[in-house]
Amino acid sequence: MKFILFGFLGAILSSTLFNDVWAVSIAQRAGNNFRTAANNQEFTLNKSNVNPSNFGLLRIHDFNAKVETQPLVVEKGAGGDDLVIITTMKNEVIGINARTNARVYNVKLGPEISSEDMDMWKHTPTWGISATPIVDPATNTLYVASWQKKNNDNRFRDYWVYALNPLDGSQKASPVRIFGKSQEGNGCWFNDAGAVYTQNNQTRQYVYPKLRAGMALTENNGLVMAFAANGESLMGGRKNPHGFVVAYDTRGLLGQGGVSREPAIFCATSFNSWGAGIWHAGGAPVTEGEMIYVATSNGTSNNGDVDLAESMIKLRFKPGSGGARPLLEKVDYYKAFLDERVSGSGCLWQDNNSEVSCGRAGVGSAGADWDFGAAGPMLVPGSSLLLQGTKDGIIYSLDKFNLGKNDRFNALMSKPPLVASYYGGDVNQNWDRVQHLNRSLPCPAVGNSDHGWFVPCGDPENNKMHHIHALALAQRNQTGGIVYVWGENSRLKTYNFSTLGGELPTFRAEGEDVASLGVESPGGMPGGLLMVSGKPSTTSSFPHAIDFGTAILWAVYPKFGDVNKEFGEGQLVAYDATTIEPGNRMKRLFRTGDDHNGGLGKMSRMIPPVVANGKVYVMIYRLNTGDCTVPDNQLKVCSQLKVYGLK
Structure with missing residues (x-):
């Protein structure tokens, strides 16, 4: 049988008889629209043949960019x-x-x-x-x-x-x-309506939003792009850029008559506010039916529904009728960090004195870089459970039908939420660390202040926020499975996770390898970037369920250093995704090298491994090679594709 999984719906799209061989396409970021980073149609690689004797590097392909x-x-x-x-x-x-x-x-x-x-x-x-x-x-x-x-x-x-x-x-x-005005009436323009200005005899556009999150599709012909807010005030740009979601009707993009080629545009903050960029460490928005879920990062926020920094936002894509422009309709939101009453210095325009949280500016030793949207969201298929990994080292568990708006605690589906990069087996210990890590959750010993604002619970424990940039899921059946997370300066962690109400996640096991060894937390981006592979489940008919007997967890991680700020040596590693060895350790099947013998090369900062049809595809950087052509006075950085498989 030939099985084709393009990932648009994360399920079977077609199957035909062809040489009794199963195959799969990986056609979008993290493999499917739920962003589970799982391929349950891998019939070649398994726990018995992924080892140093049988598995290794097959070929490379160089790029001059x-x-x-x-x-x-x-x-x-x-x-x-x-x-x-x-x-x-x-x-x-x-x-x-x-x-x-x-x-x-x-x-x-x-x-x-x-x-x-x-x-x-x-x-x-x-x-x-x-x-x-x-x-x-x-x-x-x-x-x-x-x-x-x-x-x-x-x-x-x-x-x-x-x-x-x-x-x-x-x-x-x-x-x-891409060009146009946001549809919320908040004054935002994508590309600033082509506006330019002159300063010091230099003419520039005001702001350049960066598209870093992967592209997504909705079931009703929406092509979705989520933009980071890229501040360039030091180079003459406006100091309050915005995060945007932009969506087109694919029928219009393909030139179908009577369908608009204009975009729907959603701006995550008002004109005089800033930030709420959507970068997801390169991960794409979650889509389900006509709904879209994005997680925003640093910026301005308040108790209203206009400035949505540090938030999960649910949007609906509505195609235009009769050639009209499509619409992105705001449906719901969740705000993670609303625990400061005034903005930090230089946070807003001088004439804007709104009561806001400005990227958690100037609060304690943790600084202002909290990025609720540090990872892309993940929706557990067949459930209402929406998971979000953040820079505060917590996986938030939200209900897609009721995200919670300004209720930071009671609306969470798992209480307490999962502290991903610590031992999570003891619920009391877990709760204590949540209180230290996230000051926007209520502090039980103090209670709330006037006006319903939460009292901060102090700085994170030893300032150790193990930032999360990726999640993966091995789904056992519709009621749950195993969640994988590899925070910065930490080991790979696995947790039993249930979609049933009232069942808390429990710690399962951890890997051997430590990402960015020797780098103090926070720091040492990005931790481990993940993908799960295996055959379809033999015990569940749920289309997303994976056979735990064949499931492998693949990861790329930095051995040392911070591969966001610099170039760090990386490793490709494969773990038995389900077996627990003594000491709650995972069984490592393969690693590209150890500290003294080889390795992957210079790790690409936010590109996870891709597993399909017996091959593992990994991107790395190449530095200062003769075929790498870049502009004058720029560091010569190009890339290489490494392909691994059975020898």
């Missing part, structure tokens, strides 16, 4: 072979034959941007395609968002959305430029 997006795999997309799709920061879309390593096509969409004013750590020489594309199996269309220099002038930049044939990279319709 930096890659910041997850590889996609189209099953039998290159004749009888799988097609691997890579997009680069030089606005290239590249198709590679997974067996022969030959390039099937190489398409350049437009001029990339030199990033001298957008690269805080000075190691991203150009910006182009920075968000993982998506394949829509219903129309066999690859959607790509490309950030391009305008009129050959690096001061001006536009985003363009392309609809391509994934098999050859050809355009299926003309691209569209």
Whole structure:
């Protein structure tokens, strides 16, 4: 049997008889629209053959540009072979034959941007395609968002959305430029309506939102993009950029008559506020039916529903009728951090004295970088359980039908929430650490102050916030399974998780390896980036359930250092996803090397491993190689695809 899983619905889309071989396509970030980072259609790799004797590096493929997006795999997309799709920061879309390593096509969409004013750590020489594309199996269309220099002038930049044939990279319709006014009436413009200004004889656009989260699709023809708020005040940009969600009707993008090609635009804060960027460590929004879930990060917030920094936001995509522009309708939200009564210095425009939380500015030794949206959300299939990993080291468990709005505690489905990077077997210990880590939860010993504001419970315990940038799920059946998380400066942790009300998560086991060994927490991004593989369950008919007897947890993690601020040595590791060994340890099956013998190479900062049809695809960086072409005076950073499998 041949099984095709494109990931749009995270379930069976079609199956046909073909040489009695099962195969799978990984067509979007984290494998499916629920973002479980799980492939339960892997029939080649298993716990018995993934070991140093049988499994290892098969081939490499070099790129003369930096890659910041997850590889996609189209099953039998290159004749009888799988097609691997890579997009680069030089606005290239590249198709590679997974067996022969030959390039099937190489398409350049437009001029990339030199990033001298957008690269805080000075190691991203150009910006182009920075968000993982998506394949829509219903129309066999690859959607790509490309950030391009305008009129050959690096001061001006536009985003363009392309609809391509994934098999050859050809355009299926003309691209569209992302541009327009937010529909909430809060004064936000994407790309500031093309506005420019002149200062010190330099003419610039005001703000350049960055698209870092992967692209997503809704069931009702919505193509969804979520933008980070990219502040460039030091380079002359406005100091209050915004997070945006932008969505198109795919029928319009493909040129269908009578369907609008304008975008729906949602702005996460008002014009005079700032932030609420959506980056998800590269993870895509969750989609289910017509609903969209995004998690925002640092910025302004208040007790209303306008400024939605540090929040989970639920939106509905509503296609336009009769050629009208589509709409993103705000349905619900949850605010994690509302425990400061005034903004920090320089947080808002001078004429804005709103009572806000401004990225938790200036509070204690933990600083202001709390990023509720540090990871992408994950919706447990077949349930109402929505999980969110954050920089405060907590996995929040929300009800998709009632996110909770300003109720930071009572609406959580697991009380206390899971403290992901600590031992979580003792509920009392777990609760104590939640109180120390997240000061926006009520402090039982003190209670609430006037006006219903929570009293802060003090700084995080020893200031150790093990930031979370990825989650994965091995689903046993519709009632639960195992959740995997690998926080910064920590080990891989696994927890038994239930979708049933009142059942608390319990600690299960942890891995051997420590991410960013020797780096003090917080720090040492990103921890482990995860994917689960295995066969379909033999005990459950639920389509997302995985066979625990074959399940493997794959991860890429930094051995040392911080691969966000610098270049750190990485490792690819495979663990038995379900077996518990003495001492609550997981069984390691394979690792690319140890501290004295090899390794993966320079780890790509936010790209998880991709497992499909007996192969594991991993991106790394290459530094200062002769074939790596970058703008003058920029660090020479390019990328390499490593392909692992059975020898």
